[in-house]
Amino acid sequence: MPSQPGLSPIDVQRLKTACSTCSLRELCLPAGLDQRGLEQVDRLVNRRRPIRRGDYLYRSGAGLDSLYAIRTGFMKSCVLHEDGREQVAGFHMMGDLMGLDAISSSRHMCDAVALEDSEVCEIPLAALEQLSHDIPSLQQHFHRIMSREIVRDYGVMLLLGTMRAEERLAAFLLNLSQRFAARGYSSTEFHLRMTREEIGSYLGLKLETISRALSRFHEENLIEVRNKHVKIIDMEALRGLIGQPSGAS
Amino acid sequence: MPSQPGLSPIDVQRLKTACSTCSLRELCLPAGLDQRGLEQVDRLVNRRRPIRRGDYLYRSGAGLDSLYAIRTGFMKSCVLHEDGREQVAGFHMMGDLMGLDAISSSRHMCDAVALEDSEVCEIPLAALEQLSHDIPSLQQHFHRIMSREIVRDYGVMLLLGTMRAEERLAAFLLNLSQRFAARGYSSTEFHLRMTREEIGSYLGLKLETISRALSRFHEENLIEVRNKHVKIIDMEALRGLIGQPSGAS
DNA sequence: CGTTGCGTTGAATAAGGTCAAATAGAGTGG
């Protein structure tokens, strides 16, 4: 893209990170807004914060300042239990909004950790509520985003409550595939940003079970796995796996 | 309470079902509103609908008209999978708000079924959004309610993902106990409105496992069970059960 | 009274978990 004459470097920087030029805008908070709305949301976002791999975006118990939209990178959120057990509650990628759990009590109820170097847009909640007062379509969209998270959670419950190990993993891979596709990436080939243990935690299984199931899928030519690189060979068979009681070879 | 002279029967009826005199108002949508706000929310609720045991409040796929606040009774929501499997995603009692899952796509994403004769207050979403535009504290509270649901869901994921059968059941009983207490009922003695199978579905277990675990708790004098009647004998021991790896007699 | 739905209990089985050992990468300091 040729740089536009007449803009100072600062303006260019600003433009590059503005919602109005962000490729994620239709996936993210400002989806569906007009130009004016976009600019207002843009003013809301008070800074783009880089997070390095392994760093916490926020920790359970910390006060709620802002919600965060992921601009680049990959994150997980983990629920903690007093006894030290932890459960990965979700994996989050570009365009996802994080921190919704904190609105209920003004404290974060889970940890958010970057699984690769990432960048997030920080959105002060008070300002967002103020602005969504002025822009009804923003209010509606925000409600939809929260509701979508609830629906996602119900899906995870269904997975954890009713599916067997291989079904869970197949559902997980298909879900990732879909979400990458929605963001313009390959739906068949991608890197897992998380460890086997993190996948296991999310799916309510042990890391050895994940490893075995991946090997099995590989043997049966449903996928190719090499470390964190995954290539889906037979998407249909993977879909077919879900809903099979058991020995459906 | 003596009836007030000068009110027609219709007014009495209205008063009896108004948010402002509802004992649940601090648990429900209008929590924290002033008198004026209460009246406005009250006008929002366009009718109190009775639901008989076994009837659906809404079905998965149905269009979203309204949210529902439970006034009396007990309900469950079930997520369905194409292959016929179903997962109970939650049990709901007085003061709970149902239907939040439908906001994302304007279609309900789960079934809501009454487990006993119930009465719900129907709250048209459009009107609610309109009113929460006028009353900022209502908007905030609505956001908190949605967020609280997300936090609850995370808790269920933790339960389904990391706990063993007896831990799950203990957590379930303690959760019910707490919620009954918050509504002014006994925290130690209550009726299960749902079948063993429904408890099992919610906890990701089979009904036989629930039955066995209840019997075990009974044997160990943690609870008394007779059919659907439960009495918690040793709340502390029940709490202690959660977080124990295994043989903690 | 038989029927029907719900609940309990036992025995056998299967699915994952646990433990342990070997291997493979990724990152680091020399």
Place this chain on the structure above:
DNA sequence: CCACTCTATTTGACCTTATTCAACGCAACG
């Protein structure tokens, strides 16, 4: 660039837990 670590992953053997299958009891209801 290499050796060294540390962590992640794979795989096997064995064990535990919950499921499955089956029989039976109980209570409500027509």
